[in-house]
Amino acid sequence: MARAGLSTAAVVGAAADIADREGLEGLTLAAIASAVGVRTPSLYNHVQSLDDVRRRLALRGMEELAAVLRDAAVGRAGDDALVAMAHAYRAYAQGHPGRYAAAQRAPDELDAELAAAAGTAVGVLFAILRGYGLEGDDAIHAARAVRSALHGFVSLEAAGGFGLPVELDASFERMVGALARGLRER
Amino acid sequence: MARAGLSTAAVVGAAADIADREGLEGLTLAAIASAVGVRTPSLYNHVQSLDDVRRRLALRGMEELAAVLRDAAVGRAGDDALVAMAHAYRAYAQGHPGRYAAAQRAPDELDAELAAAAGTAVGVLFAILRGYGLEGDDAIHAARAVRSALHGFVSLEAAGGFGLPVELDASFERMVGALARGLRER
DNA sequence: CCGCTAGACTAATTGTATTAGCTTTCAAGT
DNA sequence: ACTTGAAAGCTAATACAATTAGTCTAGCGG
Numbered sequence: 001m002a003r004a005g006l007s008t009a010a011v012v013g014a015a016a017d018i019a020d021r022e023g024l025e026g027l028t029l030a031a032i033a034s035a036v037g038v039r040t041p042s043l044y045n046h047v048q049s050l051d052d053v054r055r056r057l058a059l060r061g062m063e064e065l066a067a068v069l070r071d072a073a074v075g076r077a078g079d080d081a082l083v084a085m086a087h088a089y090r091a092y093a094q095g096h097p098g099r100y101a102a103a104q105r106a107p108d109e110l111d112a113e114l115a116a117a118a119g120t121a122v123g124v125l126f127a128i129l130r131g132y133g134l135e136g137d138d139a140i141h142a143a144r145a146v147r148s149a150l151h152g153f154v155s156l157e158a159a160g161g162f163g164l165p166v167e168l169d170a171s172f173e174r175m176v177g178a179l180a181r182g183l184r185e186r
Numbered sequence: 187m188a189r190a191g192l193s194t195a196a197v198v199g200a201a202a203d204i205a206d207r208e209g210l211e212g213l214t215l216a217a218i219a220s221a222v223g224v225r226t227p228s229l230y231n232h233v234q235s236l237d238d239v240r241r242r243l244a245l246r247g248m249e250e251l252a253a254v255l256r257d258a259a260v261g262r263a264g265d266d267a268l269v270a271m272a273h274a275y276r277a278y279a280q281g282h283p284g285r286y287a288a289a290q291r292a293p294d295e296l297d298a299e300l301a302a303a304a305g306t307a308v309g310v311l312f313a314i315l316r317g318y319g320l321e322g323d324d325a326i327h328a329a330r331a332v333r334s335a336l337h338g339f340v341s342l343e344a345a346g347g348f349g350l351p352v353e354l355d356a357s358f359e360r361m362v363g364a365l366a367r368g369l370r371e372r
Numbered sequence: 373c374c375g376c377t378a379g380a381c382t383a384a385t386t387g388t389a390t391t392a393g394c395t396t397t398c399a400a401g402t
Numbered sequence: 403a404c405t406t407g408a409a410a411g412c413t414a415a416t417a418c419a420a421t422t423a424g425t426c427t428a429g430c431g432g
Contacts, residue, residue: 004380029420038380041421045379050420106346118347137353144339144348145361149331151347152338160292161304161337162330167323175331181371182364189397189410215389224411227390231410236389 004038008046011036012056019057019098027054027098054102055111061096061103062117068092069124077131079180085128086150086176093154100154122147132183146179190224194232197222198242205243205284213240213284240288241297247285248303254278255310263317265366271314272336272362279340286340308333318369332365 014035019027029050033040047053072088073081093100107115125146129139153172156162162171200221205213215236219226233239258274259267279286293301311332315325339358342348348357 006379028418030418039382040419041382042380044421104341104345104347140353141357141360144342144354144357145335145364147347148338148342148361149335150338151342152334152336153330155290155341156330156334156337159290161290161333163304167326168330171327171330174327175334178331178368182368185367185371192410214387216387225413226388227392227413228411230390 004036004042006036006038006042006046008056011043011046012053012060015053015057016060016096016099019102020096021098024054024098024101027057029053054105055108055114057099057102058105059103059111059114059117061099062114062121064096064099065089065092065103066117066121066124069121073124073128077128079184081128081131082146082180082183083176085124086172086179089150090154090157090172093158097158101158104151129183134183142183145182149175149179190222190228192222192224192228192232194242197229197232198239198246201239201243202246202282202285205288206282207284210240210284210287213243215239240291241294241300243285243288244291245289245297245300245303247282247289248300248307250282250285251275251278251289252303252307252310255307259310259314263314265370267314267317268332268366268369269362271310272358272365275336276340276343276358279344283344287344290337315369320369328369331368335361335365 011032014032015027018031018035022031027050029040029043032053033043036043047056068088068091069085072084076084107118122143125143126139129142129146132142134142153175157165157168162168197218200218201213204217204221208217213236215226215229218239219229222229233242254274254277255271258270262270293304308329311329312325315328315332318328320328339361343351343354348354
């Protein structure tokens with residue numbers, strides 16, 4: 001009963017570590033409680049439910065991803081910006097697989113915060129696309145294609161979907177290069 | 187106790203329906219048992235565990251996907267084949283989201299059947315790429331890019347990750363067109 | 373110093389997977 | 403037809419996760 005000095009942020013932080021280490025399915029209230037040194041029901045003083053933890057984790061992941069992308073793109077333009085952003089994207093997904101996976105959940109309508117964070121991340125992409133002269137519908141379609149390629153690659157990579165992990169860096173390089181070419185030559 | 191005439195295939199079939207309807211998380215032994223009109227423990231006469239069900243579901247999904255892709259590509263070549271295969275891919279993922287999601291799990295080393303099914307599906311893609319003059323490493327990198335784009339698109343689409351689902355068909359068309367161009371112009 | 377609330381706890385409920393052991397059906401062999 | 407044995411159902415029981423209810427106390431505001 002010695003106050004554990006817990007907080008919502010601490011709970012979500014522990015959840016993030018577990019999700020990154022064990023995967024999203026291994027994220028359990030019991031595991032979180034054990035990690036922060038408390039009994040499971042005590043977590044309910046800081047979060048509403050396991051699903052609430054997942055939502056907060058998704059938000060944190062999306063915010064971190066948006067920040068990483070922005071940092072990568074700032075001060076760059078054109079292919080340079082696109083390549084830097086793509087590598088930052090992949091690095092984040094590799095370094096924080098649990099948070100990245102959590103961030104891919106549907107926004108849930110009510111969840112304005114998550115939608116805002118996602119908007120920030122997509123905003124970085126749109127800024128880069130503007131450097132290619134893409135605006136309006138063209139930019140929307142292009143952004144969807146770029147997101148598809150990046151998300152698809154890191155998802156398949158994380159799932160071991162590419163068979164032998166040989167030459168994955170080269171594959172990614174080439175794909176990003178092809179994306180850049182596709183954006184330029186439209 | 188009137189023999190329900192159950193079989194492994196029937197269990198997996200019910201599981202496939204549930205997964206497509208409710209999502210992979212909604213796939214529970216209790217739900218399957220209820221669907222086939224049996225008590226939960228009776229399922230163990232036909233499958234080894236819930237994870238075994240998931241594995242068999244993944245196999246079925248990958249086999250179906252491979253068949254669908256082959257059917258779409260057969261008798262076509264070049265852009266025609268690529269476009270047809272891409273649309274078949276998306277249609278399968280949309281029509282059978284649970285099976286598609288199940289099929290994305292890691293092969294698990296031992297699972298030669300799933301690996302073989304995945305090999306068949308990828309083989310269709312390689313055959314199409316050969317029509318673009320791509321062989322060896324070039325084909326591997328190209329296949330990874332195409333798979334990334336397709337999987338990324340259908341995943342984001344299924345997760346509602348694209349915001350408003352406006353113009354998604356057009357986005358997909360354009361992305362596939364860009365893929366075709368990218369393969370040609372290398 | 374007092375009291376009250378936030379935050380911890382234990383106990384209990386529900387739902388899931390899984391195992392054990394019993395029972396019944398059905399078909400194959402006599 | 404009769405026996406019998408395994409396959410396929412069942413109930414009962416265990417273990418673990420999420421969640422709720424209700425209790426207790428630390429430690430801060432007055």
